[in-house]
Amino acid sequence: MALPSLEDMQVQHVAAQLNALHAELIDDDRLEEWPDLFEDKCRYSVISAENHNRSLNLAAVFCDSRGMLVDRVVSLRRANIFPAHAYRHILGPTRVVSSNEQIISAQTNYVVLMTRNDGQTSIYNSGKYIDEIDFSGDAPRFVSKTAIFDTHLIDTMMVRPI
């Protein structure tokens, strides 16, 4: 493997930082800021590897606009009934798969730990992000983010983004 250029390292840094911020906003319950990490026209989906590996498109969560991301957050705050819980994302290294002047394609392994209000923490969801990041504007944003999860048996419910 050739040594990375300075440009390669910058691109990798942008993608890793954006993923770290994505995780932080969710874990710290700053969900109202979370949709700002996405372009207006974007895709966000959380899909089981069980479906993805069979080329089936049925996702647990599928949004194709930033408005739908906002709606998910408002729904969590105002509409949905679910057990109190918090997430903690543990991210693996972000690898840049390809990039051009505008778009970075990257992937990152993740684990989401869930803590319910009985104080117990469990491994809730484990998988891989496949991202497309537009870094041509004022700030890098996701054009698409797909969380492909191995943990196809979801405990109780899924209300927060992964």
Added chain:
Amino acid sequence: MVTAQQTDNVKQDTPAAGCRVPYRVFTDRQYYEREQENIFKGECWSFVGLEAEVPQAGDFKSTFVGETPVILTRDSDGGVHVVVNRCAHRGALVCREMRGNRPSLECVYHQWAYDLKGNLIGVPFRRGLKGQGGMPGDFDMSQHNLRKLRAESVGGLVFASFSETVESCRDFLGPIVVEQIERIMCKPITILGDQRQRIFGNWKLYAENTRDPYHASLLHLFHNTFGLYRSTQTGKALMDANKRHSLLYSIAASNDDAADKQAYGDSRSFDTEFKLQDMSLLKGRQEFADNVTLVILTVYPNLVLQQIQNTLAVRQTVTYGPDEFELVWTHFGYEDDDAEMQAIRLKQANLIGPAGLISMEDGEAVEIVQNAIVGEARATSYIAMGGGQADDADHLVTEGAIIGFWDNYREMVGFDLEPT
């Protein structure tokens, strides 16, 4: 303190003023074990999968009847079969994959092989090696097949039974259920994918939940606020003649927002301030001529067939123990769906499943009951909305179908086990 009145209510038939169910049926392992024998292995048909999941000869799917692992197969004649997933030799799982395609079923442990109907077709070293070993002279292959269940398909839904004496599957379902299955399974379907959800509660709490039109607009704000389902809608809660199964349906076109707002008053779940930025989530198509927009067909003991707007799915219950079950959602559309219809179904899938803006809430509804009844030996629930009898209703303010479930449960399992 337990009063005589409470104890009597547990032991006696349903009193006129409502149905009481002892909470221990949700927590005591004795009931769970008797359910496995008397319901899942008893005089019942359990849902095991869709024919569309095993379309080709050799296709198989591993699943469960209650807690018992079974395999659904398609043989070369086109028939579907269901066998227990346990080698007749020393009990190993024969299929270790969730699904796949094989010409025969072979156990990895000693390579005993079975055809797709479950007949034993090969035993390595059956006659020994170099004149040594081998099975006894009276070993009869035909006596060592996989345990075969009866299997019947109704409208492409495959049901299986351990019982040799139970009525035919169609008779077990009854005409109302068969008609509703055929309404949805009216043309060839295509599988969109599965979702799996583990709920830490007793499976019967979900059996109650899906027979309960009373909760649907009170727990689920999405249903109510956007008029997907309201108890004020035109709809019915019907049962089969034996009151095992339940059909809830409603027609969203009957919404009257002003009158409904009055009916729900300041209810949490009728929130006119709640708006979506992207309403495309709720844009669908009227696809059934009867204008019915919501069908929850709950089939005893382990199936729900649903239509919510344009989402079509089966939900299968797999039991893990008294306080845990899995819900397997298999979503489908029709083979002739155009691209826009496929997109509608995939987007509306946001409403159902474990992350469903509506249905995620039922997991919590089950768990908050399970958590509250722990260790409770004698207390009972009280089920009386709509009159407290297992009666059909031409409205949606009823719990009659829940009582129908318990009447059948009492007959098959009983409430009379002594508290442990």
